[in-house]
Amino acid sequence: MAVDTLTRGPARPAAPRSRPARRRPLGERSAPYVYIAPFFILFGAFGLFPLLYTVWLSFYEYRLAGGEPEFIGLENYAWLFGSESFYNALWKTFTIGILSTVPQLIMALGLAHLLNYNMRVRSFFRISMIxxxxxxxVAxxxxxxSIFANTPGGLANVVLGLLGMEPVAWTAGNWTAxxxxxxxVTWHWTGYNALIYLAGMQSIGKELYEAAAIDGASRFSQFVHVTLPGLxxxxxxxxxxxxxxxxxxxxxxxxxGNGAGGGALNQYQVVAMYMYEMAFDIGRLGRASAIAVVVLALVILLVLINTGLASLRTRERPLPKTTTGGTR
Amino acid sequence: MFITGRGKAAGAAAGLVAASLLLSACGGGGGSAEAGSPPSALGTPDASQPVTITVDSFGGIFANFEKAGLLDDYKELHPNVTIEYTEVQQEDDYWTALTTKLNSGSGLADIQAIEISRAALVTQQQQDQWLDIRSTAVADANQYPPAKQGAITTEDGAVLGFGTDAGPMAICYRNDKLEEAGLPSDAEELSQVITDWDAYEEVGRQYVEATGEPWMDAASGYYRLLTSVQPERNYDAEGEPTYETNATVKPSFDRAARVGAEGLTAKLEQFSQPWNTAMNTGDFATIACPAWMLGYIKQQAGEDNAGNWSVMPLPQGLGGNWGGSYLSIPVDSPNAAAAAQLAQFLTSAESETKEFEAGLAFPSNSGSLEQIADVTDEYFNDAPIGQIFSDSFRAAPDQPLGVDDGAIDQAIGQALTSVESNGVAPEEAWQSALSTLEDQIG
Incomplete structure (x- = not known):
């Protein structure tokens, strides 16, 4: 834990000269703890405690309306893994995640690449990104x-009409919703990611681009061969x-839509909405906690897979030191 | 959700409050002679001691009391009392916060408002945490119809709240659109044609044929209307969920689903933005109309539509209720006696009449229902709303409520929407609602 590294650190103020330095006074020894206390007290109260309490609650039957929590072991988890709605919610989370993340990051990369070139009013474009x-x-x-209203008068349907297509009941359909x-999601996050990419691109040496340009590389091949590896x-x-x-x-x-159900067929009920529905519409806090714990485990797993994949890729990059051959 | 839009009631004119009832109520003495022995008797509060009564509420309940001048009236009668109220708009948020306070045992106000859809939770899971008003000095001061009183009464007969407003059912319709379609547009004439639900649907078919526009707003609204008049909904009198098999839920579902599949509905989700807009544009002609819906319609349809909307009673003299609230007192409130006196005053017949006549909430107090019989509403073609809604409320059955009513209604409403909007076969939608419920509350 961070506490150990901090308190074991060598930095300590010199003892006042007037006193024998055999043993430093209590106040002084506790000073580092006091300095770090505000963060850890807040973290403990608002970070660690809710987390542990959620895990604890996931082993109990506990209703929003009141009553004492009743220990039921793994029953909430058994229920969860037998719940069709949970798998539906997981699947929707996955599909909406892919539908939003992939185009979002690709567009962000493209935008960042364009913004990285010198142009007029660059600051204006960068600010409009964010x-x-x-x-x-919420707004x-x-x-x-209202843009994606089901009526033919909704903006999205008007645009479809201009393209010669039939109006779509956006919220009712599975994929349309x-x-x-x-x-x-893409609209909200693309600019944010573009700025992160832009910051990353600025740390790539200009001379690489200049060298590439002298060699006759187009902007696209500069992007593929200089920007992407550097990023x-x-x-x-x-x-x-x-x-x-x-x-x-x-x-x-x-x-x-209208509430945590995610459409009449739960066609866009993602896992966080399922958790919310279970906690605040149905009032089963124990079950909702079990969902929260499983989602947490899932996030950790996904992040580990992501970083694992990435480190696999980077390990392939440098030339092998021995001559026994690469992994390919 | 089914529980939105509460506290938006309608009415007209103005009135005076009679302080006499309050004074007589104060002299009532402690306790009551009803069956079952109240846990403790609270006396009349000391009128010489200054006391601050705190209130937590939602959806404009206390804002309406204030608008009607009731809080000022009370302070005049009781100079020693200070009332401090806080109010949030959304009942969902309010309830979550309230349960948190109940669970932690701190932060509760002296008076807490309770929505009727939570009444089963209050009477079945929190019954030890709320004051039995039979133990107060104002125990019998207010009388309510069975539907109102029954919902907040526990198995042991303890009454856990004072009834504020109510949502008796009627049908609201666009008389201008009906006239265009060549149908009777006068409420009396229409009532003579719409003699039962079949006739209501048949007139709907004629309307759809004449105009090509939908007859009602949503299958789930029609379902709510159909079930509100039945003696039982999701639970039986023993508190067992019977929605899978009883004579109310599945037949009503079938009827509403058939109407939805037939295309008589506008396929709008209730309380969504397009639904609001449709009240103005007339994209649907009729809607299940609890009393608080009048205020909602006025707000959404606007002044331009004054005279275009009308109200008719339910066929066959049926009555039903959707929504309404109570004022309850936490059992540990240090000011319980004073709080009970205030809550009783605010929900007395005279106060509720005054509120309704000021165009605010519809009353639930039996005495007030008598007093408002003559009230009409100009916006709704001078419909005799006092008469229509009082009759409906008196006829409303005392339906047994259950702790999972909200979840059951939500799942069935969702299934009806899937029939209307996604073309799911009614039987398939019903089965998926049952399996959802099995998953959620089973």
Missing amino acids: MPYATSL ATLVFA QIAIAII RPTILFTIVLSTIGATQLFTEPFLF
Whole structure:
């Protein structure tokens, strides 16, 4: 733990000269603890305690309406893994996650690449990138909900009409609802990721681009052969963040429809909404806690897989030191 | 959700409060002579001691009391009392916060508002945490119809709250649209045609044929209407869930699903934005209409539509209820006696009449139901709303409520939407609602 590393650290103020330095006074020995206390007290109260309490609660039957928690062992988990709705919610989380994360990161990369070149009013473009991120998600989702209205008069349906297509009942359909939600997520996060990529790109030496340009590389091949390799750690970072974000997706699908059900067929009920429904509509806090614990485990697993994959890739990069051959 | 939009009631004119009832109520003495022995008798509060009564509420209940001048009236009668209330708009948020306070045993106000959809939880799982009003000095001061009183009464007969507003059922309709379609648009004439649910649907078919527009707003709204008039909904009198097999739920589901599959509904989710808009544009012609819906319609349809909406009673003299609230007192409240006196005053016949006449909440107090018989509403073509809703409320059955009513209604409403909007076969939708419920509350 961080506590150990901090307190074992060598830095300590010199004892006052007037006193024999055999044993430092209590106040002084406790000083480092006092300095770090504010963070750890807050973390303990608002970070660690809710986490542990959730885990504890997941072994109990406990209702929102009241009563004493009753220990039921692994029953909540047994229920959860037998629940069709849970697998549906996991699947929707996955599909909406893919639908939103992949286009989002690809577009962010492209935008960052373009912004990285010298151009007029560059600051304006960079700032406008972050505008969707700075917008209130709730307000934006409500605007998008009216854009994706089921009526022929909704903006999205008007656009489809201009393209000669039939109006779509966005919220009612399975994929249409998911695509609409993915578009909201993409709109909100693309600029944010683009700025992270842009920051990563600025640390790539200009001379690499100049050398590539002298060799006659087009902007696209500069992007593929200079930018992408240089950005690998940044890309990994955004993938990890987006994975966590996609797993915890809640506001957009929750406000897109009417409540935590996620449509008449649960067609966009992601796992966070299922948890919310179980806790606050059905009032079973123990079961909701079990969902929370499983989702936490899932996030950790996904992040480990992501980083594992990435380290596999980077290990392939340097030339092998021995001549016994590479992995390919 | 089914529990939105509460506390938006309607009415007109103005009235005076009679303080006499309050004074007589104060002299009532402690306890009551009813069956079962109240746990402890609270006396009349000391009128010489200054006391601050705190209130936690939602959805405009106390804002309406204040608008109707009732809080000022009370302070005038009781100069020693200070009332401090806080109110949130959404009942969901309020309930979550309230249960947290109950579980932790701190932060409760002296008076807490309770929505009727939570009444089963209050009377079956929290019965030890709320004051039995039979033990107060104002025990018998207010009388309510069976549906109102029964919902907040425990198995042992303890009464855990004072009834505030109510949501008796009627049908609201667009008389301008009906006239266009060549159908009777006058409430009396229409009542003569719509003599039962079959006739209601048949007129709907004629309307759809004439206009090509939907007849009602949503299958789930129709389902709510159909079930509200039945003696039992999701639970039987013993408190057992019977929604799978009883004579209310499946037949009502079938009827609502058939209407939805037939295309008589506008396929709108209730309390969604498009639903609100449709009240203005007339995209549907009729809607299941609890009393608080009048205020909601006025707000959404706006002044331009004054005179376009009307109200008709349910066919066959049926009555039902959807929504309404109570004022309850936590059992540990240090000001319980004073709080009970205030809650009783606010829900007395005179107070509720005054509130209704100010165009606010519809009353639940039996005495008040008598007093409002003549009230009409100009916006709704001078419909005799006092008469229609009082009759409906008196006829409303005292349905046994259950702790999972909310989840059951939600699952069935969702299944009906899937029939309307996704073309799911009614039987398949019913089965998936049952399996959802098995998963959620089984």
